[in-house]
Amino acid sequence: MSDKIKIGISIGDVNGIGLEVILKTLSEAKIMDYCTPIVYGHTKVASYHRKALGINDITFNVINNAEAANPKKANLINCWEEDVKIELGVANETGGKYALLSLEKATEDLINGEIDAMVTAPINKHNIQSETFSFPGHTEYLQERSKSKDVLMFLMNDTLRVGVVTGHIPVAEVPKSITKEKIVRKLQLMNESLKKDFWIEKPKIAVLGLNPHAGDNGLLGKEEQEIIIPAIQEAFDKGIITFGPFPADGFFGKGSYKQFDGILAMYHDQGLIPFKTIAFGSGVNFSAGLNIVRTSPDHGTGYDIAGKDLADPSSFMEAIFAAIHIVKNRREQESLLKNQLRTGGKIVETAFDLKDDAN
CATH class of the missing domain: 3.40.718.10 (Isopropylmalate Dehydrogenase)
Known part of the structure; x- marks a missing residue:
């Protein structure tokens, strides 16, 4: 056998x-x-x-x-x-x-x-x-x-791993679908998967903001201050090495993604457009969790x-x-x-x- x-x-x-x-x-x-x-x-x-x-x-x-x-x-x-x-x-x-x-x-x-x-x-x-x-x-x-109980859509190749908080839902439904609890849970799934499935001992995870310029201190949206930053803090308090929220455009444009083991995007296209631009042809979708x-x-x-x-x-x-x-x-x-x-x-x-x- x-x-x-x-x-x-x-x-x-x-x-x-x-x-x-x-x-x-x-x-x-x-x-x-x-x-x-x-x-x-x-x-x-x-x-x-x-x-x-x-x-x-x-x-x-x-x-x-x-x-x-x-x-x-x-x-x-x-x-x-x-x-x-x-x-x-x-x-x-x-x-x-x-x-x-x-x-x-x-x-x-x-x-x-x-x-x-x-x-x-x-x-x-x-x-x-x-x-x-x-x-x-x-x-x-x-x-x-x-x-x-939960699952994380996790796109990956040799140098880039991107997960999403909200998956296959209309963009109009994204803001009301994002909660502190959901972000923390997705960060836990990502952290666990990076350790168990990829054997990264101390994963560093970046979190993207929802709004342009990650809300620009509340000028362009309140989700970062009211939901995303508290979620990052809670995850950090739970022992997950998490940073952000980062403006999505500059984060990928400047190559900042190379400094992290995983990136959590707020919605489908925010994560998948840069991923497929960078990794198309070598990328893999993995259902983590x-x-x-x-x-x-x-x-x-x-x-x-x-x-x-x-x-x-x-x-x-x-x-x-x-x-x-x-x-x-x-x-x-x-x-x-x-x-x-x-x-x-x-x-x-x-x-x-x-x-x-x-x-």
Whole structure:
């Protein structure tokens, strides 16, 4: 029995670029050196994309369940029986229906421990809506399915990690959705994740202001003085090394982000626009705070380039490697904690001493 990490892969919208980046990623033989990939989809859909793209250097080992996965091959589980009419580049009900079937099966196996982590290809947040999926996106869906109290959308690459206080909500609803308690909780999630998932012993976290110039001492808004600064102080009092609030434009424009291990933005575009400008193509979306490991690439369905062999698989490949590293880090930490219990609380080596070995 192989001890390689099993990475489940949901295929996303069948009319988008999800299967293209999956096929291109799994065509790289080195992937199988680090994990056992299991795609949740259907052989005929995969074959359609292979032919459309002219990708001939990958074949799938078709299995009935994750336990049967071959650690030396790319594996595939058929999640439905019927034929699917694929219309590349078209947003329709078909794309949403089969994206959801793939996601549901992969999530079920992840929660049941059949796979170690999940990497999700992009969905269309509109056509996937159904009686069983009424969420703004993957993050909220996985929070409910895993019965997690809270979750942090965490975008990352080698040099930049950005989380958001409010996720997929209209900009008009952002100010009333920001509370001191929510900011403190997101800072706690970020701090815990930086320690547990990335093995940063004493994370330094920057907090962005909501308003231009971080409110300019109340001239451009009161949220900084009434909510954000008290939240930063409370988090600091709890032992979280936190600074801010910083004006978002100058913070990224001057490269101040390079001095911090994590950055907490107030809303989606405030954090994701600079992140994707700096890290697009190498960025990964990680759902921090869950008791499961899920990552995804930092791009969408790419309908405009679907089937044209133009999709860059770099971000998807980075998402797989990020999932592998996080699973390894969590396993090592669990092992160290068990060792601590056996030795009466004394650990000679800490998780942070072993960081290089785990990565």
